[in-house]
Amino acid sequence: MKPFDYVRPATVxxxxxxxxxxxxxYLAAGTNLLDLMKGGVSRPNRxxxxxxxxxLDRIEELADGGVRIGxxxxxxxxxxxxxxxxxxPAVAEALLSxxxxxxxxAATVGxxxxxxxxxxxxxxxxxxxNKRDPGAGxxxxxxxxxxxxxxxxxxxxxxxxxxxxxxxxxxxDAVVEIEGEAGRREIPLENFHRLxxxxxxxxxxxxxGEMIVALRLPAAAAQFAAHARYLKIRDRTSYAFAVVSAxxxxxxxxxxxxxxxxxxxxxxLKPWRAREAEAILNGxxxxxxxxxxxxxxxxxxxxxxGGNGFKIELARRIVKRALTLAAAGTPERMPALPASPFxxxxxxxxxx
Amino acid sequence: xxxPTTLTVNGVKRTIEIDDPRVTLLDLLREHLHLTGTKKGxxxxxxxxxxxxxxxxxxxxxxxxxxSHDGAEVLTIEGVxxxxxxxxxxxxxxxxxxxxxGLQCGFCTPGQIMSAIAVxxxxxxxxxxxxxxxxxxxxxxxxxxxxxxxxxVLEAQKxxxxxxxxxxx
Ligand SMILES: Cc1cc2nc3c(=O)[nH]c(=O)nc-3n(C[C@H](O)[C@H](O)[C@H](O)COP(=O)(O)OP(=O)(O)OC[C@H]3O[C@@H](n4cnc5c(N)ncnc54)[C@H](O)[C@@H]3O)c2cc1C
Ligand code: SF4
Ligand code: FES
Ligand code: FES
Numbered sequence: 001m002k003p004f005d006y007v008r009p010a011t012v013x014x015x016x017x018x019x020x021x022x023x024x025x026y027l028a029a030g031t032n033l034l035d036l037m038k039g040g041v042s043r044p045n046r047x048x049x050x051x052x053x054x055x056l057d058r059i060e061e062l063a064d065g066g067v068r069i070g071x072x073x074x075x076x077x078x079x080x081x082x083x084x085x086x087x088x089p090a091v092a093e094a095l096l097s098x099x100x101x102x103x104x105x106a107a108t109v110g111x112x113x114x115x116x117x118x119x120x121x122x123x124x125x126x127x128x129x130n131k132r133d134p135g136a137g138x139x140x141x142x143x144x145x146x147x148x149x150x151x152x153x154x155x156x157x158x159x160x161x162x163x164x165x166x167x168x169x170x171x172x173d174a175v176v177e178i179e180g181e182a183g184r185r186e187i188p189l190e191n192f193h194r195l196x197x198x199x200x201x202x203x204x205x206x207x208x209g210e211m212i213v214a215l216r217l218p219a220a221a222a223q224f225a226a227h228a229r230y231l232k233i234r235d236r237t238s239y240a241f242a243v244v245s246a247x248x249x250x251x252x253x254x255x256x257x258x259x260x261x262x263x264x265x266x267x268x269l270k271p272w273r274a275r276e277a278e279a280i281l282n283g284x285x286x287x288x289x290x291x292x293x294x295x296x297x298x299x300x301x302x303x304x305x306g307g308n309g310f311k312i313e314l315a316r317r318i319v320k321r322a323l324t325l326a327a328a329g330t331p332e333r334m335p336a337l338p339a340s341p342f343x344x345x346x347x348x349x350x351x352x
Numbered sequence: 353x354x355x356p357t358t359l360t361v362n363g364v365k366r367t368i369e370i371d372d373p374r375v376t377l378l379d380l381l382r383e384h385l386h387l388t389g390t391k392k393g394x395x396x397x398x399x400x401x402x403x404x405x406x407x408x409x410x411x412x413x414x415x416x417x418x419x420s421h422d423g424a425e426v427l428t429i430e431g432v433x434x435x436x437x438x439x440x441x442x443x444x445x446x447x448x449x450x451x452x453x454g455l456q457c458g459f460c461t462p463g464q465i466m467s468a469i470a471v472x473x474x475x476x477x478x479x480x481x482x483x484x485x486x487x488x489x490x491x492x493x494x495x496x497x498x499x500x501x502x503x504x505v506l507e508a509q510k511x512x513x514x515x516x517x518x519x520x521x
Contacts, residue, residue, distance in 0.1 A: 006355075006373035006419055031415045034376070035396050047373070049420050076409075100490025101474075102467065103397055105409040106416065238489035336482040 001037045008049040012056075012179050012213060018048045020181060020209040026050050028072065029106035031099075032115040040125050041116075041132060051108070056213060059084055065219025068177075071110035071212045075165065076101065078109065088217060089330045090168040090228035090247050097232050097339030098164040100239045110212040113166060113176065113192070114204065117159035117269070118241055120144070130156045131200040145306030147243065150299075150315070152268040157200030158305035159269055161193055164339070166271040168230050168247035171263035172221035180210035189215070193270035200269070224249035224261060228330050231322040232265070232339040233314060242266040244315040245339070248322035250286070257281050262298060262323070267315055274298035277319070286327040288320075295319040357422045361385060362431025370419050377421055378402045378413035381428060389429035389462045393492075400491035403463040403470075404428050410470035412490075429462035432469065445469050448508035449501070456495035464491045468505045472512055479506060 009015040019026060023045030027033055036042035050056070056070035059081055067087070069078060075095050078084060085092035098104065098112075121127040121139040128137035140148055140158055148158040166189065174189040187205050194202055206212075232245035245265035251258045260281035264272040277298040284290050295316040302312045321341050354371040361381070368384055378395075381387045381404070393401030395414045402414040405427040432443040445468045448454070455461045467488055477483035484505050485498070493501065 001374050004373065006417075008420075027417070027420065029415075030417055030420065031397055031412070034415045034417065038395065047417075049417075051420055099397075100400065100412075101470070101487055102400060102403055102410050102412045102490045103415075106411045238486055336480060337486055 002040070002043045004044050005046050006049065007046065008052055010053075012053060012211065015048050015050050015053060016179055016181055016209060016211055018046070019211065021046055022208075024048055024209070026110075026211060028108040028111040029074075031103050031107050032111060036116060036123075039123055041123055050110075050211065062216070062219075065222070067217050069109055069215045069217075071108060071214055073109045074105060075099075075107040075109070075112060076104040079104070085334070087222040087225050088168070088172065088228075089225060089334075090230045090249055090326075091165065091172070091217075093334065093338045094164040094168050094230040094232075094245075094247065096334060097230065109165075109215055112163055113189075113212060113215070114206075115163055116203070118162045119148070119159040122159060131159065131196075131203075134199070134201045141306065143306075146308050146310075147241075147266075148305050148308055149268050150302040150304060150308060150311050151264075151272055152195040152270065153305045154196045154198065154200070156198055157196035157269065159196070159200070160266055161268070161270050162241050162266075163271065164230065164232060164242060164245060164265060166193075167245055167263045167265035168228070168249070169215070169217070170271040170273050171247045171249055171261040172224070173218055174221075175216045175218075176212055177214040177216065178206065178210050179213045180207060184213075186216075189271070190273050196269050203269075223251050223259075226330055227252055227326045229322050229326045230339050231318055231325065231341045233318055233341060237340070238337065244311055244318050246315070246318045246322040248319070248326040250281070250323070250326050252286070252327070256283060256285050257327075258283070260294075260323075262294065262319065264298065264315055264319065267302070267311065274319070276300070281323075286323075288324070291320045291323040291327075294323060355419060357419055359418075359421065359423075360425045361387070362426070362428060368418075373417065373419045375418045376414055377404070377406070377416040377418045377426070380418040381413065381426070387428050387430050390466075391459055391462055393460070393463075398492075399460070399463075400467060401460050401463040403466040403491065405466055405470055408473075410467055427466070429465060432465065443469070444511045445472070445504070445508040448504035448511065452500040452504040452507065453497065454500040454504040455493075455497050460491060460493045460495075460497075464488070464493065464501055467491045468501075468508065471505060472509045477505075477509075479509070481506065 025044040027047040056072040060068045079092045079095035127139040227250040232242045234240035249261040262274040277294040391401040393399035397415045
């Protein structure tokens with residue numbers, strides 16, 4: 001690991017000032033950053049430790065019925081907050097399906113949003129990677145790419161964004177609050193992560209030195225609480241990133257879908273909102289044929305970036321299953337294996 | 353530059369001069385405090401061998417910077433048994449691991465035990481083996497002692513008379 005200097009500012013303003021130096025990066029829990037630094041993938045000159053900043057570890061109910069989540073709230077604490085989990089069950093389920101209990105205890109909201117891709121060539125400094133080294137080429141393009149993107153990719157980069165948390169968040173219109181030297185601003189999460197285009201090194205809309213201070217969910221996001229699921233296919237049962245995943249949230253009134261929300265994970269370099277599929281669902285009666293059409297629409301633009309054509313069909317199926325289980329109703333209790341598509345009934349034993 | 357960092361480790365306050373901010377909590381425990389019970393498996397958050405309890409929460413000490421945990425309370429495997437004039441007594445989770453063959457080579461075991469203690473404190477798994485397995489999934493065991501580990505957690509929980517299932521959501 002390259003040597004760096006370490007600063008621990010006492011206020012957000014001081015943190016933003018300290019991070020303005022070239023080569024400075026924020027340190028939250030470090031569960032992604034330290035991993036990348038150990039591998040020489042990230043080589044910062046300075047770590048600005050924000051993990052001790054006051055007031056950013058709170059979950060606040062807003063007067064308009066929305067909720068504001070500080071950037072330092074730990075993933076496990078958010079998922080375990082009863083009031084939050086009841087109102088936004090798919091978000092809690094996504095959180096609990098990510099990483100391990102130890103990592104979720106440490107990982108922060110801001111760090112989860114800004115975690116880097118898990119592309120193995122990005123991690124391997126001996127490989128060519130446009131994201132790590134702009135212009136170097138992309139060894140994943142004709143390499144081992146079964147986990148790579150099927151939507152929104154470019155010849156420059158075919159990586160995916162690995163976050164589970166971001167998938168239901170983007171479906172529910174989450175907003176990111178940002179603080180920089182120029183002051184405070186906010187961006188819908190849907191527009192926060194960038195697709196690769198010709199500049200895969202630019203991963204989000206953050207300007208250098210800007211910091212995430214909070215995340216907001218609007219009051220309307222809680223209207224889906226009775227019919228909301230996050231489902232995730234993994235290569236092993238637990239403690240694995242998504243091959244593909246989907247968040248489905250339905251507001252059902254008078255036997256029909258009044259409003260639908262749908263987003264996919266593991267398919268693109270950003271959490272992927274499927275708005276055209278939502279339009280097909282809105283106002284329709286929930287049945288298998290409808291969910292099929294929505295799934296077809298959600299993947300209509302998909303194309304393999306290598307040996308990963310199977311992900312397109314897998315993604316259609318996970319969308320259909322997520323919609324089916326969301327229509328059946330949010331389980332009373334968090335399933336034993338959160339986000340598992342294989343447990344039909346909450347609490348059902350999967351392994352004897 | 354040397355920065356004094358204070359940690360309470362297994363109940364004892366220790367002040368360590370950290371001369372390089374790159375030191376992880378895991379390396380601090382093993383190399384500076386010679387508490388080698390906590391193991392380094394992958395050093396990348398992927399195996400759980402380095403699990404310790406920091407301020408009441410289990411984390412992977414390999415992905416935690418020591419300097420960032422100034423002031424924290426750390427519990428490691430060395431601190432879980434009761435010491436006493438007659439040689440003390442193992443923690444009920446340690447006893448249950450022995451009784452149920454929850455190990456073979458033993459390399460993952462300190463991490464498994466720290467995680468198991470936390471699982472019981474978290475109180476979310478109850479007596480459902482599937483929930484115990486999921487809660488313990490951040491601890492890999494190369495020897496595949498998983499069945500004994502699950503049994504040990506369930507039995508230790510009973511022995512500790514842990515609070516019944518806490519509702520998660
Ligand atoms: C073995 C393993 C398995 C995992 N499995 C999953 C999984 O299945 N699903 C999943 O979603 N995730 C998974 N993760 C990733 C995990 O969720 C992230 O590592 C974690 O969320 C990062 O949070 P952190 O607080 O540790 O961030 P850090 O590592 O501290 O920071 C991550 C990045 O965000 C930046 N940053 C942090 N906070 C801020 C802020 N407030 N403002 C601006 N920039 C900031 C940092 O500069 C850094 O670039 C896994 C990780 C590991 C190691
Ligand atoms: S897919 Fe993207 S991250 Fe992976 S090697 Fe290519 S450019 Fe780098
Ligand atoms: S050594 Fe920390 S998780 Fe493997
Ligand atoms: S007992 Fe050998 S790794 Fe678990």
